[in-house]
Every structure is written in structure tokens, then in C-alpha cells.
Amino acid sequence: MYFSEQIRIRSKKNPKRILFDESLDERILLAAKILSEKKIAKVILLGDKAKILKKAKGFEIRLMESDFLQFLQKEESRLEDFSKKIKEIRKKKKLTLEGARKLLEDDMYYAAMLLREGFVDGIVSGACHATSRTVVPAFQLIGTKAFSKVSSYFIMEHEHEIYLFADCAVNISPTEEELAEIAVTTARSALQYGMEPKVAMLSFSTKGSAKHELVTKVQKAVEKAKKLAPDILIEGEMQLDAAIVPEVCKRKYPDSKIKGNANILIFPDLDSGNIGYKLVQRFGKAKAIGPILQGLNKPINDLSRGCFSEEIVDIAAITCIQAQEKG
Template identity: 45%
Template structure:
């Protein structure tokens, strides 16, 4: 899809016009996050929130020649003991049937990701961006335990926004579900389409495979075909098709030969990968070899917006994810 205005620029502008409180828990422990907090505050993309000791963090900002300290809100855990006790008790009550003790809950609440998720659940912040120094597991477990999924039995998934010149594509799922079953794959497609529509895209969804229109036979292809049927039944107004190879999804001339009855017109802009291997490999290949901009992963399916950074992220990546998290909050997405 041709974008008249860079998609991220649109999202930045929406975020600036509707300031959200976005928490960067790692600002005091990672230089990239610290620098991102300053740039986000200077650009006024969001109201920046951080976790750390107030006195030392304020000195750190002053040493960085940042003099707009009123734009940074610091959550000092040492000064929030009553909140920590309350959050720990809430976690214990929620998890005690699974064997968690009060002591374990209290100790966990001193982990900044557990504390950050509790601040989000308590509406003290509108979104959380973390993971620069943590594994995905270390981000996901507190998010699931404290924030929870938006719908029962509806799995959390992710997408990347891929920007190649003026072309915009959504890739899913590239970060969360290792081998989704047909219903999960269908929900990933629908959730991603809903996210894309809010950003101004008209979704054209292609379920990808090594086969196009029954050109091969294998149980992995049958999974994709079932997912297509589930998605079409659940969201009949969306343009959804597959299974198809990526060249058929993107190039009309090839698709017309291989899949003449396809519902997709022009080029698909939402590409649904059959598993995490293919999705993760694909986005990184496009990012590195085609020099595409990859913004994400953006999580979908949580009750509130929280996003997991790559440990290899740059300061600019953190700024972009923060803006996208603000955008999710504005649109009441998790």
C-alpha cells in the first residue's frame, strides 16, 4: 500500500495530540532506554514515566543536560512500599491456587517488570515498553499473570510493521506463537487486520505457505487452509485468502496465473506466516537485506498495552515502540 505520509509519522502525530503516560522501566539500568526517555520527552511524543531512585535519577538526567525534568515522572519503589504491598497481595490472591505464596508475591513485586505491570493494571500508566535487558519470557510471565489476556482462550500474538520505501506491510506472528493451531492462526490474522485498520490501511490478508492454491499436499498446508476458513467465517467482511506463496501474495501477475480466483487485489499488505520460524526469519531477512524499517514487535491480545523490546534494540527502536504503545492506548488496544 502506498503511504502518502510515513506511517510512523502519522502515529507520532496522533500520540503527540493525545499524550499518554508510557512507562520505560529500564531507563535507570540501560543507556539506550535512558536516552530514549530524554528524546521522547523532548519530542513530546508521550508523557515519559520511569522506575528508579528519584534522587539518583534526577542527577543522572541533569548530568545528561536534560533540563525539562517536569516531563519525566519517576516511580520510586522505595517511596511506594504501601503500593508494593497492595500489588503483591493482589498477585498472591490471583496466583495462590497455582501455588504462589505471599512471600513469593512480595519478592516478585520488587522485580521491575512485575512492578511495571502492576502500575499499568492500577491505571497509574497507560502503557509499558520493556525488554531491552530482559528475555521475552521475563517480560511475558508478569504480563500474563498481572495484566492478563483480553479474551479467555484467545492467545496473545504480535506483528511487525514493515516499511519499505513507501510500501507498508504487516507481518504476523513473528515473535510469540511458535506453532499456532488453525484457530489461533485465524485470530492472529483478524487481530492484525484490526490493528492495521486503525492505522489507516485497508487490509488484504494472505496466509503464506510453500504451496499456492492446493499446488502441494501436506499436513502443514492443511493447517493453513483450515485457518483461512476459520478466519473467513469469523470475519467475512475482511479480504482474506490463501494458502499462497509469497510471490503470489505480492505480485498480481504471478497470482493471476497461480490463483486466478483469489480475492486479493493488487498486493497483499498483511502477511500471515504459518509458524514462528518462518515469521521471524522473514522479517529479519527483509529488514537486513532489503533495508526495510521493521517497527515491532507490537503485542496484541493483552488487556492493556505492553510491548516487548528486542535486547538488540536501538534508542530509535524504543522511541518507535513507545509511540506505537501510545497509539494502542489511545485506541484502547492491548
């Protein structure tokens, strides 16, 4: 069974309310149709119902309102309430009531408040906007778990094998402490999918084969990650081939316990992570699901602007699973 099928089946067991704020995008509308008709998630489309239905009709997408497909428009009473609450949340930044109301003109801020106040269980956004437009309201209004760094990972499905790549969307140049936390958090996320985490922290060096401050940073991150989670198999620093090719691992890293079978790849920075997943996706014909955010108090997930409807369905299913974990 493909990974996509597995997560959709899990989502259907307890479908959650997933809100989309980019409700006029063709890919979102098609994903909403699939999600609602197959009862994978309870879809909520933010915006004017008549405009959304007109846009869907133009794309020849037939949407039927039901328990699994609802439309939600901004309400004046909620705007007033949310403005007051945002002012309080952001009081350290001396945000005025007018400034809070201005923020709510952005649908993502309104969506984040709906999530914060329990009107929805998760948000999927980013099909039409940069990652920052999804992540900043999430940081400001949803917040992070205690002692947690928000990061992201992609689920890469290649020839029925599943890998997690991190961080490919959020942290530009993580410190050694941040790299360690990204490694541990991603390993914990892998447990949600029944994976046994085997974490490789990547570099252009394997076990000191090169000397450079960037290599040293990864080496120190490995040490810190192991202290944070002694129960998880974490190794490095290592080159990619040593991480995933057993024959190469034997030569380059003979005492490795991963033995070239890593299923979680931690990239040293956003340059390598973002380029790496796209290379595997485009040249290797792997399926990329993500980016999936981790470390937030409630589930919000970002989409790649190059995503397709089926990928949006998968992200929504994962968002449901994250919401299920929260109860």
C-alpha cells in the same frame, strides 16, 4: 509522510503515560529524551532518580524532569499492596504472600501492577531481556481480552509501503484455530493505522500446489479466519511471491481478490515469522517497528534486544495510540 511521523503526530494529540522499566539502558534514556522533549508521550522511568541521572550523564544525555518526564521509585507501601493483590490474582496457583513479594523484585512485575492499577497507561520493555520476561508478567497480571489469544506483529515500512507481519515473536507453533485468530486480530490492529486489511496466510504452497499436513493446517486456518471475520479480505494458502507480486499472483492464484497486493502477512509459525521479518529488515533495508503485542487488556509492548533508540520512540508512540483506543 513516513509512517513514523504519522504515529508520532497521533500520539502527541493525546500523550499517555508510558513506563520504561529498563531505565539504565542508553537507548532507553535517549528515547526518553526524544519522547519527552517532543511531547510524544509522558515518560515515566522506573528506578532511582539519582542513579538514572548519573547513568544518563555518563552517556552525555541530558534529562530534565517535567510534565513529560518523571521518575518513579518502588515504594514500600505499594510493594505491600501489590503483594496482596498478586497473591489474590494468582490464588489458583497457590502463590504465597512471600512468593508474590519475591515476584515484585523483578521490575517488570512491579511495572505490570502499576499498569493494572492505573498509575500508568502503557509499558515498553524488552531492550535488555528476552520476550518471555515481558510477556509472562503481562499474561499473569494484565490478562487477555475475552476469547483472545495474545500474539504479536511487526510493522514493516519499505519504500513508503506499510506491511504487518504476524506472528513474529510470541506463538511458536500455532494451531489452525490460533492462526485464524492471529490473522483476524492483526487485521483489526491494522485498522488503527487507517489500513485496509488484505490478509495473506502464507505457506510453501499456493492453492494446493503442494500436499502436506502443514499446508492443510494453513488451509483450515484460512477457512476458520473467514468465518471469524467475513468482513475482512483473507486469502490463502499462498506463497509469499503470490501474496505481494501481482504478476506472480495472476499465474499462481488467478482468482485472488488480493491480486498480489497483500499488506498483512500471516506466517505459519514463529520460525518463519521471526526469520522473515529479519531478512526483510536486514537485506531489504526495511524499517521494522515491533514486536507489538495484541490481545492484552492493557497495552504492553516488547522491544527487540537489537533495537535502536528511534525504534523505541516508535514503539512508545504506538503504545500511546493503543492506550488512546482504550480511552
